[in-house]
Amino acid sequence: MAGGGLHSSVFLVMVSGQIESARFPEFDDLYCKYSFVYGQDWVVTSGWEEGISQTTKKSLDRRQVFVFNFPLDITFKSTSPYGWPQLVISCYGLDAFGHDVVRGYGAVHVPISPGSHTRELPMFVPESSSKFQKFTSWFLGRRPEFVDPKVVAQGEGREVTRVRSQGSVKVTFSVVTRDMKKLGYDTEAATVAIPHLAPGNTGITTIRPESQAHGTESHS
Numbered sequence: 001m002a003g004g005g006l007h008s009s010v011f012l013v014m015v016s017g018q019i020e021s022a023r024f025p026e027f028d029d030l031y032c033k034y035s036f037v038y039g040q041d042w043v044v045t046s047g048w049e050e051g052i053s054q055t056t057k058k059s060l061d062r063r064q065v066f067v068f069n070f071p072l073d074i075t076f077k078s079t080s081p082y083g084w085p086q087l088v089i090s091c092y093g094l095d096a097f098g099h100d101v102v103r104g105y106g107a108v109h110v111p112i113s114p115g116s117h118t119r120e121l122p123m124f125v126p127e128s129s130s131k132f133q134k135f136t137s138w139f140l141g142r143r144p145e146f147v148d149p150k151v152v153a154q155g156e157g158r159e160v161t162r163v164r165s166q167g168s169v170k171v172t173f174s175v176v177t178r179d180m181k182k183l184g185y186d187t188e189a190a191t192v193a194i195p196h197l198a199p200g201n202t203g204i205t206t207i208r209p210e211s212q213a214h215g216t217e218s219h220s
Contacts, residue, residue, distance in 0.1 A: 009079050009183070010077050010078070010079055010179065011077070011078060011079075011177065011178060011179040011180045011182075011183055011185070012045070012075060012076065012077050012177065012178040012179065013075070013076045013077075013078070013085070013110065013175065013176075013177050013178075014074075014075045014076075014175070014176040014177075014178070015047075015072065015073070015074050015075070015076070015085070015110050015173060015174070015175055016071070016072060016073045016074075016173075016174045017071075017072045017171065017172045017173040017174050018068070018069050018070055018071050018072055018171070018172055019032055019034060019053060019068045019069075019070040019072065019089065019169065019170075019171055020067070020068065020069060020170045020171060020172050021065045021066060021067050021068060021069075021169070021170045022065065022066040022068065022091060022123075022167060022168065022169045022170070023064070023065055023066070023167055023168050023169075023170075024058075024066065024091070024093075024103055024104065024123075024166070024167035025058075025064050025167075027058070027093050027103055027167075028057055028058045028093070029055055029056075029057055029093050029094060030055065030056060030058075030066050030091050030092065030093045030103060031052065031053050031054060031055040031056070031091070031092055031093070032052070032053040032068060032070065032089055032090065032091050032092075032169070033050070033051070033052045033053075033089070033090050033091075033092070034050060034051055034052075034053075034070075034072070034087060034088065034089050034090075035049060035050035035087075035088050035150060036049050036050070036074060036085050036086065036087055036088070036110075037085065037086045037088055037107075037150050037154075038076065038078075038083050038084070038085040038086070039078075039080075039082050039083010039084070040083060041078045041079050041080045041082060041083060042076050042077070042078040042083055042085060043076065043077050043078070044074060044075070044076060045075045045076065045077050046074070046075045047073045047074030047075050048072075048073060048074060049074065051070070053068045053070040054068070054070070056068055072087070072171075072173075081112075081185060084109055084110065084112065085109070085110045086107050086108065086109050086110065087107065087108055087109075087110060087171065088105070088106070088107045088150055088152055089105070089106050089107070089121060089123075089169050089171070090102060090104070090105050090106075090152075091103040091104045091123065091167070091169065102125060103123070103125065103166065103167065104123025104124060104125055104166050104167045104169070105123060105124055105125065105152045106121035106122060106123040106124070106152070106168075106169055107121070107152045108121050108171065110173065110175065111173050111175050112175075112177075112187045113175065113187050113188065114175050114176055114177050114187065114188075115174070115175060116172070116173070116174050117172070117173040117174075117175065118170065118171070118172050118173075119170070119171045119172075119173065120168055120169075120170055120171075121168060121169045121170075121171060122165060122168050123165070123166055123167040123168055123169060124164060124165050124166060125164055125166050
């Protein structure tokens, strides 16, 4: 009985997909790093928590996109939706002096609704606080960047960081959840956007990370 109770208190979130492409019209020869950030109640049971893509060149057509098609595959288990996983992506390339510099940071919550989803992540880079620092960082090849890219998934201290929008990354997700309704959580697409109990589902709590309101989405 005790073992059954323990099992019923855990739900699974299985995530697959790919970092599909990126748009940075002014750059070439980019690669991406990714990592998942999640709360203390979450545990990775299988798959890859972080990775690095191949270096790719910008397409020669008018779209000027970088195609990665880099796979994502990870499974989480948790007892609470608090700290729902986020995907953090950072893109890098070479500057005119051959230095490896960051081209953009971005983060997005893993979609909470089962099915296929597409997200377009707006990317940004930190800015120097003065023109002199901007010149010296360019000359020395030491552009402003975060020591740990995972900081972009956190809110603390972000309000004092000067940043500039730069590029975007397209990510596709395929999400499967298990045992969430047994624990009283409704993640179905038809009701997940309603911030109250769904009609006829008394006791079922809808959940929705704030960033779910951003980006485009498709279901299949």
